Amino acid sequence: MSVIYDRVALIGLGLIASSMALAMKRGGLAGEIVGTARSKETRNAALEIGFCDRVTETAREAVKGADLVVLCVPVGAMGVVAKEIGPHLKAGATVSDVGSVxxxxxxxxxxxxxxxVHFVPGHPLAGTEHSGPHSGFAELFDNRWCLLxxxxxxxxDAVAKLRxxxxxxxxxVDEMDPEHHDLVLAVTSHTPHLIAYTMVGVADDLRRVTDGEVIKYSAAGFRDFTRIAASDPTMWxxxxxxxxxxxxxxxxRFTEELFALQRAIRTGDGxxxxxxxxxxxxxxxxxxxxGQDTAAPDFGRGGGTRK
Amino acid sequence: MSVIYDRVALIGLGLIASSMALAMKRGGLAGEIVGTARSKETRNAALEIGFCDRVTETAREAVKGADLVVLCVPVGAMGVVAKEIGPHLKAGATVSDVGSVxxxxxxxxxxxxxxxVHFVPGHPLAGTEHSGPHSGFAELFDNRWCLLxxxxxxxxDAVAKLRxxxxxxxxxVDEMDPEHHDLVLAVTSHTPHLIAYTMVGVADDLRRVTDGEVIKYSAAGFRDFTRIAASDPTMWxxxxxxxxxxxxxxxxRFTEELFALQRAIRTGDGxxxxxxxxxxxxxxxxxxxxGQDTAAPDFGRGGGTRK
Ligand SMILES: NC(=O)c1ccc[n+]([C@@H]2O[C@H](COP(=O)([O-])OP(=O)(O)OC[C@H]3O[C@@H](n4cnc5c(N)ncnc54)[C@H](OP(=O)(O)O)[C@@H]3O)[C@@H](O)[C@H]2O)c1
Ligand SMILES: NC(=O)c1ccc[n+]([C@@H]2O[C@H](COP(=O)([O-])OP(=O)(O)OC[C@H]3O[C@@H](n4cnc5c(N)ncnc54)[C@H](OP(=O)(O)O)[C@@H]3O)[C@@H](O)[C@H]2O)c1
Structure with missing residues (x-):
């Protein structure tokens, strides 16, 4: 593949940014990758791991001369970052983001x-429960959807280039309008995460069932919940x-349906x-x-075939 | 390993029974494995796959002369099966089951x-969302817990032998009393399953988000729920x-906590x-x-490292 943007600036260098950078390097898609993050620790990690060619101390320095700027910080921090970089953006640059909302x-x-500048918001539908610059890998987005x-x-033109x-x-890549995006994600990701967090919290609270037992006997169902509920608290x-x-x-809608099932249990309506x-x-x-998952037995539940 | 029971009878030949039989064969733990199931189809499958040495048409025939009888039918069918086999059990035999409750x-x-006869109920904490005689594999219970x-x-003596x-x-293997077992499992397995079923049902109902979208964009969180919610309806x-x-x-407890989180969202209590x-x-x-799961990235959610 060939270079699509001469200079890409990544603001925030966690799971998503580091995975993007590694994938851009794999494909030779960016002439130069410049990055910045809040902490010195993260900036140093980016250079050590090598997914950025250059890091800067501030976001305003990072975006200088960049053809594409991608905001990879938590959703609640996007506005502050935009305010900081606004006056320093190159004319004709594209600004995008990877926020979940x-x-x-x-x-x-x-x-x-x-x-x-061209503003083209985005959201790659891929992630893990890990975060930070060390958690990225080039394959994270392979065969996953990215919604523009x-x-x-x-x-x-700007949309086509980002695509x-x-x-x-x-x-x-698919395109969607913002309100529909937020509804679809509320169903397929946000509400399931809240529910998983809640269920794990209930288990943690229960005095008659010790943490030890919850951990030891978490073979079926619950284990998937604990994985989901291990995701980054700030992001969520x-x-x-x-x-x-x-x-x-x-x-x-969820509680309405849950109450109907609860009633069926109480009344014995099999x-x-x-x-x-x-x-x-x-x-x-x-x-x-x-093709979004496999039917292989035991994925996240049983004991056998997992590698 | 050597033979622990000369003749084992399995009543019901689905996921759990077939996995037990394959594991007993792997370890040479049973002199003979006799099985029976409701349908001729399942009985034939057991012979074809070869995890039973012999199948019988009825449960009463299956248990004749058996040293261990394991009830592997849905929880609601256990009583009827017990009534049928009771008069035909060999003196000194052990009767167990694998029911989730x-x-x-x-x-x-x-x-x-x-x-x-000796009655020693049991419950192996391992399973998949698949069922029937073709879904079993010898490794299902490896390093998982079985609660007696x-x-x-x-x-x-009878407990030690089954262990x-x-x-x-x-x-x-661990031992636990029945009420505590049922509470622990309500937390770690039963309630999570009900919640997953509910969430998938809500998604299915939502007219403005098409099934196609739910399926296409189910990368994060929700996909684990659909796996759980694909489990056998009769069993659950x-x-x-x-x-x-x-x-x-x-x-x-779950709805109580969920309402508190819902309120925090509504009032913006970050x-x-x-x-x-x-x-x-x-x-x-x-x-x-x-050691009940791995920290490998992307398990059930992202796109990268899964095999
Ligand atoms: N993780 C997922 O599953 C996933 C999937 C799709 C989209 N997203 C979205 O992608 C974005 C980044 O997520 P991530 O998983 O990559 O997060 P992450 O690994 O936690 O990284 C977040 C990065 O943002 C920086 N940051 C955090 N708070 C900040 C603030 N207030 N001001 C400036 N910088 C700040 C952090 O800097 P330090 O390292 O210096 O603290 C870090 O470099 C979020 O908007 C999220 O919604 C996440
Ligand atoms: N699956 C899990 O994740 C899991 C985990 C631990 C424990 N368990 C427990 O293990 C037991 C078996 O589950 P499974 O997953 O092996 O189920 P399965 O694969 O659906 O197999 C059930 C077996 O029971 C027979 N059966 C069903 N209804 C019956 C009835 N009313 N009377 C007589 N036989 C009947 C079926 O016969 P046909 O094939 O002829 O229909 C089949 O052979 C259940 O008690 C369950 O709670 C399941």
Whole structure:
């Protein structure tokens, strides 16, 4: 592949930024990768690991002369960063981000950008429960989706170029509007995370079941929850605070359905339970057919075939 | 290893029974494995795959002369099977089961067993979302826990022998009383399953987010839920109907905590969210340290390192 942007600046150098940088290097997609992060420790790590060609102490230095600037900080920090870099952006540059929420990020970032830069928000649908510069790997986005969320005024050329970058990184790219993005993610990611956090918190609280027992006997189901609930607290706090409406809407539907199942358990209505549990299998089949997961036994639950 | 029981009878030949049989064969733990299942199809499959040496049409035939009988049917069917086999059990035989709920199974099975057999209920904490005789594999129980739940009158010798069998199958064995078992499992398995079923049901219902989108963009968090929610509807209906009290108790705690988090989202209380999300990480660390899962990135969520 060949260079798509001569100079890329990454603001924030955690899991997502380091994985992007490693994938851009793998594909030879960027002439130079400049990075910056809040802490000296992270900046040094980026140089040691080698996913940045150069690091700067401040974001305003990092964006100087950059053709693409990607904001890779928690959603709640995007506005402050945008305000800092706004006056220092090169004319004609593209500004993007990787935040898990889109409407709130656009609202926070757009006002700080000058008219002569292109703003093309984005969100790669890939991650792990690990964070920081040491957690990245070049394959993170391979065959995953990256959603681009153009705003009124995003130039088709700028969108196409960013799309080419993400495809070079290994992802499939789709476009979506911000509100729909936030609703879809509330269903497929944000509410499931909140629920997993809650369930793990309940287990932790329960006095008659010791932590030791929870840990020892967590073979089935619960273990997946603990993995989800090990994700970065700051990132997820920001997600829920900024995708409030969609999350609360989906939570409302969730508790409504949960109460119906709870009632079926209390009244011994086995048919209701059986019907409900049968219906949800179809979605799983769809995911396997769409190649988003494998049907291999034991993934995250049993003991056998996992490597 | 050497033969522990000369003849083992398995009643029900699905995921758990077929995995047990394959593991017993791997270890040379049983002189003969006799099996039976409701349908001719399953009985034939057991012979074809070869995990049973012999199959019989009825449970009463299967248990004749058996030194160990293991009930491997859904929890709700245990009582009926026990009633059928009771009069045909060999004196001195051990009867066990693998049901996911213990108090209700003991109540349903014990009255049908003659005084001259040993009843030692059990529950291996391992499984997948697949079921039936084709889904079994010998490694399912390797390094997993099997809980034995002796009842008043379970002879220490009989318990020790069954423990040796499960250890030969590859599991670690612990003992626990039935009520505590049911509470621990309500926390670590039953309630998480109900929640996953509910969340997948909500996604399925939502008209503005199409199934296609849910399936396509299910990279983070939700995908684990769909795996859990693909488990056998009959098994799980029976679990919730028979572990009603503990499940309802844990569900009550769960909704209480969920409402507190929901309120924090609504009022924008970021500190509450951040504190909660920080606390739940500790449990995950404990599970990894206990060797019940790996810290490898991307397990069930991202795109990269999975095999
Ligand atoms: N992790 C996922 O699963 C995932 C998936 C898709 C999208 N995202 C989104 O990607 C973004 C980054 O996530 P990540 O997982 O890469 O996070 P991460 O590994 O925790 O890295 C975050 C980076 O942002 C910096 N940072 C944190 N707070 C800041 C602040 N207030 N001001 C300036 N810089 C700050 C950190 O600097 P220091 O290292 O110096 O502290 C760090 O370099 C978030 O918006 C998140 O929503 C995450
Ligand atoms: N799957 C798990 O994750 C897991 C983990 C630990 C414990 N368990 C427990 O293990 C037991 C078996 O589960 P499994 O996953 O092996 O189930 P499975 O794969 O669905 O197999 C169930 C077996 O029971 C037979 N059966 C079903 N209903 C019956 C009835 N009403 N009367 C007589 N036989 C009947 C079936 O016969 P046909 O094949 O002829 O229909 C089949 O052979 C359950 O009690 C479950 O709670 C399951």
């Amino acid at each position: 889109k409407a709130a990020v656009i609202e926070a970032v757009a006002p700080h950008l000058p008219d002569d 969320v153009p705003v009124p005024g995003s130039k088709p 080419a970058l993400w495809e070079g990184i290994g992802a499939h 706090r920001d997600v829920f605070l900024t995708n409030k409406d969609a999350t609360l809407e989906i939570l409302g 048919d209701h339970l059986h019907d409900y549990f049968t219906r949800t299998r179809a979605i799983r089949r769809g995911i396997i057919e769409a | 213990k108090a209700a199974v003991i109540e349903a099975v014990a009255p049908h067993l003659p005084d001259d 739940v002796p009842v008043p009158g379970s002879k220490p 040796a069998l499960w250890e030969g199958i590859g599991a670690h 209906r029976d679990v919730f109907l028979t572990n009603k009290d503990a499940t309802l108790e844990i569900l009550g 500190d509450h969210l951040h504190d909660y999300f920080t606390r739940t990480r500790a449990i995950r660390r404990g599970i990894i340290e206990a």
